[in-house]
Amino acid sequence: MPFRSALSGINAAAQELRIIGNNVSNASTTGFKQSRANFSDVYAASSSGGTANSIGAGVRLASVDQLFTQGNIGFTDSKLDMAINGQGFFILEDNGSRVYARSGQFQADRDGFIVNSNDQKMIVNVADESGTITGAAGPLRLDSSNIPPSATNLIEVAVNLDSGETPPNTFPFDPERPSSYTHSTSLTVYDSLGTPHLQSMYYVKTANPNEWELHTFLDGKHLRGPANPETGLFSPDKIKFDGAGSLASINGQASPPGKIFFEPIDTGSGAEPLELTMDLQGNIPITQFGGAFTVNGIKQNGFTSGRLTGIDIDDTGIVRARFTNGQNRTLGQVTLSNFSNPNGLRQMGDSNWAESFDSGPALIGTPGSGSLGLIQSGALEGSNVDLTGQLVNMITAQRNFQANAQVISTADAVTQTVINIR
Numbered sequence: 001m002p003f004r005s006a007l008s009g010i011n012a013a014a015q016e017l018r019i020i021g022n023n024v025s026n027a028s029t030t031g032f033k034q035s036r037a038n039f040s041d042v043y044a045a046s047s048s049g050g051t052a053n054s055i056g057a058g059v060r061l062a063s064v065d066q067l068f069t070q071g072n073i074g075f076t077d078s079k080l081d082m083a084i085n086g087q088g089f090f091i092l093e094d095n096g097s098r099v100y101a102r103s104g105q106f107q108a109d110r111d112g113f114i115v116n117s118n119d120q121k122m123i124v125n126v127a128d129e130s131g132t133i134t135g136a137a138g139p140l141r142l143d144s145s146n147i148p149p150s151a152t153n154l155i156e157v158a159v160n161l162d163s164g165e166t167p168p169n170t171f172p173f174d175p176e177r178p179s180s181y182t183h184s185t186s187l188t189v190y191d192s193l194g195t196p197h198l199q200s201m202y203y204v205k206t207a208n209p210n211e212w213e214l215h216t217f218l219d220g221k222h223l224r225g226p227a228n229p230e231t232g233l234f235s236p237d238k239i240k241f242d243g244a245g246s247l248a249s250i251n252g253q254a255s256p257p258g259k260i261f262f263e264p265i266d267t268g269s270g271a272e273p274l275e276l277t278m279d280l281q282g283n284i285p286i287t288q289f290g291g292a293f294t295v296n297g298i299k300q301n302g303f304t305s306g307r308l309t310g311i312d313i314d315d316t317g318i319v320r321a322r323f324t325n326g327q328n329r330t331l332g333q334v335t336l337s338n339f340s341n342p343n344g345l346r347q348m349g350d351s352n353w354a355e356s357f358d359s360g361p362a363l364i365g366t367p368g369s370g371s372l373g374l375i376q377s378g379a380l381e382g383s384n385v386d387l388t389g390q391l392v393n394m395i396t397a398q399r400n401f402q403a404n405a406q407v408i409s410t411a412d413a414v415t416q417t418v419i420n421i422r
Contacts, residue, residue: 002411008058009404012039015061016397023385024394031071031103031351032383034390038063068342071102071384073376079311080106080114083381086373088336089353091364092120093139100337100362102381103351112142118350124319124332125366131330133318137364140319140332144308147323149194152302154277157201158284159185160294161212163245165205172233173204173215180204181215183293187300189218191271194304199276210241210248210288216262216278223262223276239280241288247281256281303327313377317367336372337362 016037026032040062043054073083082104084090089100099120106122109115114122121139128134161183170180186200197219204213213236216223224235237260242248247255258281264273280286284296306325313319317334339345344358355362367375 002407005056005058006404006407006411008042008060009407010401012037012059012061013397013401013404017394017401019064020390020394020397023390024387027383027385027387027390029103029351029383030105030380031101032385033066033068033071033102034383034385036065036067037061038065065343066345066347067384069384071381073379073381075379077378078107079313079378080108081378081380082106082313082334083376083379084336084367084373085376086371088338088367088372091123091137091335091337091362092116092352093123094118094120094352097354098123098362099348099352099354100345101352104380108142112144114140114142118352120352122334124317124334126332127330133330133333137335138332140334142308142311142321142331146305146307147325147327147329149190149192149305149325150302151192151272151274152189152300153275154279155187155189155199155300156279156282156284156297157185157286158282158295158297159183159203159286160291160296161203161205161241161286161288162293163210163241163288163290165293167205167207172231173202173213173236174232175200175202175215175217175220182212185295185298187298189274189276189300190302190304191267191269191274193269193271195267195269195271196304197267197274204236210243212239212241212288213237214239214260216260218265218274218276219267223265239286245287245289247286250280258285313375315367315374315376317375333366334375335364336367337364338370338372339363 019035019037023034039059042057042060044057073085084102084104089102090104092099092101103116106114106116109119123137124140125133125135126138165182168180168182170177173180181202182205183203184200186198188196189199190196200217202215204215206213215234215236222234224237227234238251240249247258249255250258250260258279260278260280262276264275266273303325306323306327308321309324310322311319312322319331319334320328321331322328339362340360341358344356344360345353346356348354365372367373
């Protein structure tokens with residue numbers, strides 16, 4: 001009688017309904033991957049093997065496979081939320097052991113470590129103090145303390161001086177009299193304490209062809225010495241250009257190097273003396289063309305102290321911190337892992353998986369390398385459950401359950417008929 005076969009069918013349908021129910025209940029779970037039941041038929045084994053006319057003994061659940069297809073990516077308001085667009089898993093530290101997840105809901109804990117809702121720390125390739133990624137794996141930490149200031153030691157000046165200018169009418173040069181100089185520019189520099197200082201540069205066309213004087217002041221003090229008490233003259237730096245408008249020499253020294261060096265400057269703020277170098281032939285050199293005076297770029301490499309204001313994460317997982325002083329610093333790079341057989345991963349709950357013998361060892365790399373996907377910051381990967389498909393599967397499983405129950409009912413009626421034969 002087919003009682004045992006029908007009972008196995010009922011059990012199989014019930015197990016499939018459990019799997020479908022778990023999929024449906026996690027339709028809104030971030031990073032969830034739906035499962036699928038795989039069934040196989042059962043035949044009675046004998047020493048002589050099966051025959052062409054063997055009657056099966058029912059069905060059994062062969063395996064439960066997870067489908068690691070991509071879920072939809074939705075955007076959020078948190079830069080620490082991350083989604084993996086492609087293959088791979090986030091690597092998390094859980095009390096000294098490693099687990100893996102597709103869910104990228106992260107935030108900073110009280111100590112600044114980037115963790116998920118289970119207080120599991122995200123593992124990255126950390127960077128050293130200079131912002132260079134070392135390749136050493138460890139938890140990512142945001143430091144909320146002030147970053148120290150850095151004194152300015154290099155200034156790059158890129159302007160175009162009009163070759164058609166004539167010398168000023170007023171002589172001698174005096175920064176208080178605009179008619180005594182041709183053009184001026186300024187910028188802020190910083191000492192070792194982060195104190196800002198105003199540096200001003202005045203350009204004076206001379207009567208000599210292709211020659212200019214450059215006067216540099218810091219907080220109103222001329223960096224080439226005070227005015228001559230007898231003549232009232234300042235000592236300028238002499239800049240000469242060639243016939244093509246390119247820098248030819250500074251103070252009689254042929255260019256390159258195209259740099260002006262100043263003696264150490266006591267700013268009076270208690271900081272270490274400033275040692276400034278002015279580069280006139282950097283990425284964008286100073287020129288003298290037949291056009292209007294143009295500032296193409298003036299920059300310096302110092303900054304004051306700053307506090308953390310936010311972070312940015314690019315698609316390759318590089319994590320950069322932004323500070324109130326306009327600086328940014330690389331903190332690390334998100335690492336991802338993949339497996340030869342993701343279906344062999346052991347489910348841990350809480351949207352985590354663990355490595356197993358069947359999955360093979362973790363293959364670790366950076367986003368975008370090998371078969372690993374890219375990182376989308378400010379986004380989360382949704383569940384890959386297809387509710388419509390699950391509802392159809394649910395109806396099918398229900399029909400299978402009812403049909404097998406009907407087989408038992410029919411077999412019971414047949415058995416009763418046989419028993420009632422007189």
